[in-house]
Amino acid sequence: MRQIGCVSIQEEVPLSKRYHSGLKANRQSIVRRMRNKSEMSKIRTQVKKSRVALAEGKKDEAVALMPELFSVLDKGVKHGRLHKNTVARKKARMAKKLASLAKA
Numbered sequence: 001m002r003q004i005g006c007v008s009i010q011e012e013v014p015l016s017k018r019y020h021s022g023l024k025a026n027r028q029s030i031v032r033r034m035r036n037k038s039e040m041s042k043i044r045t046q047v048k049k050s051r052v053a054l055a056e057g058k059k060d061e062a063v064a065l066m067p068e069l070f071s072v073l074d075k076g077v078k079h080g081r082l083h084k085n086t087v088a089r090k091k092a093r094m095a096k097k098l099a100s101l102a103k104a
Helices: 020-055 059-078 084-103
Strands: 002-004 007-009
Touching (some): 020 059
Antiparallel strands (some): 002 007
16 A cells, blocks of 8 residues: 555556656556546536536526636636546536526
């Protein structure tokens, strides 16, 4: 068992990673994978909350969630977890749904 940051990891190190640089690369990839997993989970949760609010017609809740959603998506681009065009598309679609909800 190995402690990396605040995470305990128990993984078998493959034979090809027995050199020091390989061991370090393995540690880095584990930390990055866990960080990416956590951040992507946050992004998916925010997107789902916003979609549910829009689908149920909860205008006030959707309006309150939009700035938080846009912030999380923009951070995803900044940290390299999402492509900028993907985020632009998601933001545009959410804004369009919110506008149609506001008209109704």
